[in-house]
Amino acid sequence: MTENCEYAIQVQDVSKIYRLYEKPIDRLKESLSLTHKSYHRDFFALSNISFQVKKGETVGIIGTNGSGKSTILKIITGVLTPTTGNVRVSGVISALLELGAGFNMDYTGIENVYMNGTMMGFTRSQMDEKLPEILEFADIGDFVYQPVKTYSSGMFVRLAFALAINVEPEILIVDEALSVGDVFFQSKCYRRMEEIRKQGTTILMVTHDMGSVIKYCDRVVLLNKGHYVAEGPAGKMVDLYKKILANQMDALEEELAEMNDFSGGMDGRGSKAAGETDESEGSSKERDADGSSKCLSGQEVLSEDKNQGLMKDKISINPNRTEYGNGKAEIYDLGLFDERGNLTNLLLKGEYFEIKERIRFFDTIQAPIFTYTIKDKKGADLTGTNTMFEGADVKPVGQGDEYEVTFRQKMTLQGGEYLLSMSCTGFEQGEHTVYHRLYDIASITVISNKNTVGVYDMESEVETVLRKGQEHEKN
Template sequence: MVEDVSKIYKIYEKPSDRLKQYFSKNKKYYREFSALHKMSLRVRRGETFGIVGRNGSGKSTLLQMICGTVMPTTGSIQVHGRIAALLELGAGFNPEFTGRENIFLNAAILGYPKNKIEKKIDEIIQFSELEGFIDQPVKTYSSGMYARLAFSVAIHVEPEILIVDEALAVGDARFVAKCMRRINDIKESGATIIFVSHDISSIRTLCDRVLWLDRGKEIDVGDVFPITSRYMEYMFKDSDGLQTSSDHPSTEPEQIDLVESLDTRPSSHWGSHTGTIKYAAVQNIQGKKADLISWGMDIKISIRYKLNEEIANDNLTVAFSIKDLKGNDIVVAVSKQVIDDGSEYSERRVDFSLKNYLSPGKYLLVATVEKRNGSDVHYYEYYEGAHYFVSISDETMFGVFCPDVEVNSVSL
């Protein structure tokens, strides 16, 4: 439990100012930097709790105080359970020691008995995939090898609380996938996990709740999907006019008064020209809006929009994605550049035709009108939650996207 915690650092312009301050009681030779401001937070036992925020928002400072490596300036923190933390790459490692020696050192720092780590040493080395380098000094390791070893130790010391702060960012995709599976196993065992990442899809997949920090202050805390939607909107717009949680007390999507043909419960809605999209829905083959679609059914994604004189027609594209309720993109498609037919400001429609191969469940439609120029994308309108719908099937299906796959069996 974090109760009214603040962290203020003293910033000295030159080393001699520290000495002057030691002998001075009335004059300040430093300026104060507030890394965290009056933070109160309760993470429940067995919960997977995410933290998002841009660089410098106070995420790492908060985690360091929870772990006890940094003391708060004001307030109190209570932790119940053994913590295994991946805060900084190679933290707790001695670069002169070998990988094997650092396993014992790191486990001891985490409070794990030597006799138990001896029984798990082979499993740790195997998971890290460093068998050929484990008896070499870790100062010779790459950043990815550091991450493998640190993560492997942390997940094998049976933590009651696992803290991961962007430690997987340096790993290759295959190892990251293996780590994510292991984190899920730890989650299912009942451990508490605090997970910090810039990867929103990982936050949405793993976490039960999320905290959004910015400039040392809490912006919002609560349900993952609406908060991460607001966070992505903010990061795209890079706005200075950010509201804190006291200004925005509810995590429910804001009710936006739009035309009747659009769902009025968007989880995220923004862009430089909102109101450009007039209609977006999943339709059956007859062109009727379909809230219930069967697996294998032919469907259309229909988007109607209207430009104005402030929107240039060149490099204009219309796109859609279908997301699950955690916000993971399942299907994404982008139209080719819209052809200028001379009726530049009339209402237009773009249809995408496809078969429904979504496994049974609830989904939402995202519709966008964009300007694409290479890798640069400008959103005239981004409407996440234009249509909520359900996919159904008489058969039991596994996975999320289940296409009709042709199977040939051949005797050999």
């Protein structure tokens, strides 16, 4: 590998292979075998991974559990040796990997600070200068004089991160470490990361927090099961990651092919521009001029979709949901669509999304009502609507008829996990009647890079005016 001064990190064709044995004795049998008989199978934690990180860049590595994210970080930092391939690093690395890495549990906090500083190449006098800033950032009080084995996980991560981020690193590598600290400390760490980022520090981070990925990363590398998938702008890579989470591998391959086909009419991100619709989906999508929530329904829009499979097969559905009704109707399919038309359980705060349900009827109903409700994990209703509230034009139905209903709205809930319920109801002889109801049928994960106070965002616009005092003006 040739060194390029433009790059802080160069990873070329890196593989990490582990030998897995059925029984411990098989390892001995293999080592003593005169015929070199193999008793193991190879497990590829990483398979021919290549990417580069420019100096001053903030790059995220994302992927599901078992994708090899932590393994590649350990190889870059020298904790692990690759089976094949090369890694070249240009600059002093400060790494915050899993809790406990690089710390001696029997040493005090201060002793660990000096020991790790020495390992990073700093002299005792240099660490003397940095110590006050490290201790102020960690803010764990007199516990710095106690053995770290007595620390809580929160105190441990405070000290470890304070050390990693306050030694003026040229390259900062962080692996999910911030998920342990409380929200206030996480905010403090991200502010500090933003400061050193502006100073030109290269940052390589692994996290499952997609909001942080979108907010902080200049570029993202997507891995899956030890294989390199793609790299590019954060928003685009998060879209691809959502397809992997929903097991939409065919759709993922199609999108990767489109990204490599520059004649496909794509925008600069390699996907449909936000706000475009895909007419091939056969849905009667409409938009209010002011972008407000709108319910769309129609009985003649289903024929084009019947041969495309069920929407619910492409998202995560609750196998233990509760459902009931009198059997006159059935919600036989449902889907969640993000602003780019992707079927997914992951939605971005601030973007428009659609909830779609398809209902089959087995009897005559004069005025069916279609609903959805979003609840928090404790079961409290947060929001929802129905076709009656929205004033939708819903016509009488008979046996064999089908309806497709699409609710379109902007996601203003805070980042977090939610539950979706839906139903088909109506009134018969003045009594409310449930034809089919699905409780907690699907999960919704909202990804946010700005959470405000409470359940939802008021989308406030802030204006500030500073008026100088007279004494200040004289000076």
